[in-house]
Structures are given as structure tokens and as C-alpha cells.
Amino acid sequence: MYVAVKGGEKAIDAAHAWLAEERRGPVDVAELSVDQIKGQLKLAVNRVMAEGSLYDPDLAALAIKQARGDMIEAIFLIRAYRTTLPRIGGSAPVDTESMSCDRRVSATFKDAPGGQVLGPTFDYTHRLLDFKLAADGDVPNAPERQSDDSSKPHIMSYLDREGLIQPEPEGAESPPDLTREPLELPADRALRLQSLTRADEGFILGMAYSTQRGYARNHAFVAELRIGTCAVEMYIPELGFAIEIGEVELTECETVNQFQGSKTEPPQFTRGYGLVFGMSERKAISMALIDRALRWEELGEDNLGAPAQDEEFVLYHADNIQATGFLEHIKLPHYVDFQSELELIRKLRREAMGCNQQQEAAE
Amino acid sequence: MDGSSDPNAARKAWLSVLSKAPATDLANLWTKAGYDPAHEVLRAPEIGAVMVRGRAGAVGAPFNLGEMTVTRCSIRLASGEVGHGYVQGRDKNHATQAALADALMQTVDAMDVDASIIAPLRKAAEQRRATRGAKAAATKVDFFTMVRGED
Numbered sequence: 001m002y003v004a005v006k007g008g009e010k011a012i013d014a015a016h017a018w019l020a021e022e023r024r025g026p027v028d029v030a031e032l033s034v035d036q037i038k039g040q041l042k043l044a045v046n047r048v049m050a051e052g053s054l055y056d057p058d059l060a061a062l063a064i065k066q067a068r069g070d071m072i073e074a075i076f077l078i079r080a081y082r083t084t085l086p087r088i089g090g091s092a093p094v095d096t097e098s099m100s101c102d103r104r105v106s107a108t109f110k111d112a113p114g115g116q117v118l119g120p121t122f123d124y125t126h127r128l129l130d131f132k133l134a135a136d137g138d139v140p141n142a143p144e145r146q147s148d149d150s151s152k153p154h155i156m157s158y159l160d161r162e163g164l165i166q167p168e169p170e171g172a173e174s175p176p177d178l179t180r181e182p183l184e185l186p187a188d189r190a191l192r193l194q195s196l197t198r199a200d201e202g203f204i205l206g207m208a209y210s211t212q213r214g215y216a217r218n219h220a221f222v223a224e225l226r227i228g229t230c231a232v233e234m235y236i237p238e239l240g241f242a243i244e245i246g247e248v249e250l251t252e253c254e255t256v257n258q259f260q261g262s263k264t265e266p267p268q269f270t271r272g273y274g275l276v277f278g279m280s281e282r283k284a285i286s287m288a289l290i291d292r293a294l295r296w297e298e299l300g301e302d303n304l305g306a307p308a309q310d311e312e313f314v315l316y317h318a319d320n321i322q323a324t325g326f327l328e329h330i331k332l333p334h335y336v337d338f339q340s341e342l343e344l345i346r347k348l349r350r351e352a353m354g355c356n357q358q359q360e361a362a363e
Numbered sequence: 364m365d366g367s368s369d370p371n372a373a374r375k376a377w378l379s380v381l382s383k384a385p386a387t388d389l390a391n392l393w394t395k396a397g398y399d400p401a402h403e404v405l406r407a408p409e410i411g412a413v414m415v416r417g418r419a420g421a422v423g424a425p426f427n428l429g430e431m432t433v434t435r436c437s438i439r440l441a442s443g444e445v446g447h448g449y450v451q452g453r454d455k456n457h458a459t460q461a462a463l464a465d466a467l468m469q470t471v472d473a474m475d476v477d478a479s480i481i482a483p484l485r486k487a488a489e490q491r492r493a494t495r496g497a498k499a500a501a502t503k504v505d506f507f508t509m510v511r512g513e514d
Contacts, residue, residue, distance in 0.1 A: 101499060147496040157422075170424060175424065177414065242375075244378075245382045246431060254421065273421070
């Protein structure tokens, strides 16, 4: 129960003033600029954009600064801000096939057309602390090589051509939007994907890992992982045609999973899909694994009772803003609630002990 | 994107260049060119969000991926041409200059505006893309197989 209480304004003001001072840190150290965060903590910015569900690197960097690096607090700030924006429209689905790839790897085909492009990856680093970074240092320019501009077709398209992979069905032009209507179950795949792409990275990483460890195992191969920029195109009514209104950096993961067949269809591979704002392959792979696990029903698989197969469990607990809001509210005053509990337990104890005393007296 | 058949291809192309250009780049070129055409504002610059969509499995049913910030503005030149600016981000000046440039590109000054605004922005974007492309190409794996002695 919540009961309005007055008081504490002065303490709150002082707390916020101290927060601002602590945020700034020691004044003999140069202040961090939003541009520095945007340019040098880019993966943090990416996460705030993905889970804040708003692509705007400047705002995400500002939110990180304001939140003192607390990612969920920064995501909260972005979610709150986005509710103030009028919705101008919806874009055409991004064409990830024509992505300008910084990175593109396949774990299934060594000689994938377009090649294996590593990009600026942490993979193959030794995970040793680099103390040179603690001092100022110039970074040598990354090597360049004449780009052959070869197209990078989706690996899946080759499996698709042979009929080896389950085809993707068409869907509604205007998919359901959980920012407009409350998430209701059962959710169709479009709604699940929207929910997963803005879900907490840690939560879906854990859920995805559970599928690998045997809870609804579906044995995923990363057919393709690509990171790069895609143009965003939208139809503009006053022009009467579509134009590019910007470009976003995306990470896309397509998994190819254990095959299955039915009485009417020969065995086929199945798919999981992940698409996330920014450079975030851990999240994109996690999303693809969970997407696949949640598809058990439409693919005619058994419900093994695994957490990752439970749509309600996954989707209702994946949003870190909802979760933290409910979790953290219990630290706020519950004086009246607790007072009644306190009175109740005192009464129960009195009764119990009174009872004992009576018994003792009777004996 | 087939320029030969789409009557709007040219306008589409310059609007796309304007939307994706960094706001400061456009502002610098605009100042340098010194354009200040008489105009009325049809739609004052407005910051909003566009829901970006993807497709399940890259080719299947559309789904909502998340929003991006967009600013739009519409103007009419004193000579009658209407310009629309739709730009990424929250810079109202960017949207206004994009709308003005769109309108000017429909006038007799188009060649001049193209040379001083659109072409440099396009070139800068191509340059950025080429640099990233070249860095990515340098990280492309060249596989080789060790000769195995099997005799």
C-alpha cells in the first residue's frame, strides 16, 4: 500500500546536489564530454540505444553521462525520453542484405561468397590488460586494403535455394507494436522479436545459454553474423515516394538449427533470428537462440518445460526497465504496510505466548 | 534504386544525401555557399521518432526493431517551390537547411546547389564508406591449407 507522506524535501535536494557532485568526480580531472562517450565508449552507447529502443548516439551518450555509467539507469532515461517524441511513421523493413558490413562471419561455410570479414572484433585478443591504455598513446592507423566491393549475400539464401531451410512466411506490413499496445500472450513472432531486441542483454544471454546447456536444446550453428550500417527508408506522404531518412548500425545473427521433418515434409533445417541496434553480437546471438526456442509450437516440437520455451516467462521478465521498476520500488517507504505487519506479528505472539502462559498456569 | 525508370530518382537521391549527412557538414557548406532564399515555413522543424522495422529471418514477416530520432521541416520558396527536409537526429537547423536545399534543387539554381552542397556531402559520405570498406577488407581472412604429407 502507498500512502503519501510529506517531508524529506530538503534531504532529497541535498541528496541530488551530492549526486551531481559525485557524478562530476574529482574536479582536478578533466570532465568527460558526451562526444568522448559517443566516440570511445561506443559499445555502451550501443547497448543503451538497443535496450532504450531509440537509435540516437548523442542521447544515449548523454544518458550514460547522466547515469554515471549505470546502464539500466541510462536506458531508463532513454525510455522516458522516447515517450515524449511524436511518432512520425514507420520505416520500410531494413534490407540487411545490402548492409555495408564492417564484420561478416559464417561458422557454417568457410568459403562463403563475400568472404569472412573479421572487422574490429575482440575475438582472438588474449584478454590481457593493456597497460599502455592507462597512459596516453597514439594509435597507429588500421591497415586498409582495396575493397573488392563483392556483394555479401545472406548465407541462408543458399540453403533456401536448395530447400534445405524452412522458408520464412510473409507477415503483416504493419507489425504489432508493444510500445503502443500492452504485450499480450500468445505473442506472434513479430512481437517476440520486438520484445527480444529491446530485452536486457544479461537476461537473454542467460536464457540463451540455458538452451545450450540442455534446457530445450536446439543445437544452433551461426550461419551468419554481420555488423554494419543499413539505410532506413520511409514512405513520405507529402512526396509520394520513399526516401532514405538515415542509417543505423545493426548486428544481425542468423542461426541454422537442428532439422526436423514431418509426414508431409522432408527434413529441413530451421532458423533463429537476431537483429539488434548497434554492434552487439552477444545480444544478437542470444536473441537468435531464444527466438528459435520460443518457436517450438509452430515447428511442432515438444514442450519440454524449459524456461526458454516459456513465452510468458521470457517475455515478461526480459525488460530491465519493468523489472528494475518493480524490484526497486520495494526500497521506497512502506511504513504503513510494515506497521500493520508489525502489529499483526505482535498480536500473534501475544496470543501464542498468552496461550502458553495460560497452559502453564493450568498445569 | 533503378535511376533510369524512376522519375523521382534524382530527388530521392539528393534527399537521401541530405538526411544522412552530419548536421555540421551541411551547416558549414550552407554558410560557405551563402544561400538565404526568401521562403515561408509550411511545417516548423519538428523532432519525432520513426519506428525502424526489420524482417524475421531477414526476408520474412516485418517486426518493429526500435525507433530512431528524425527531424522534419517543410518550406515554400517565394518563387513557389516546396521543399521537404527529413533528417536523422534532432537538429532543427539540419532539417530546415535540408528543406531549403530540396526546394532550391527544384529551381534554376539546381546546378549551383548541387555543386556547392549535394555533391560535397555525397563525396564525403562515399569517402567515409570507402575508408570503412577498406579497413574491413583488410580484416578479410585469406584461408590457406597447409600441405599435408600423406605418403
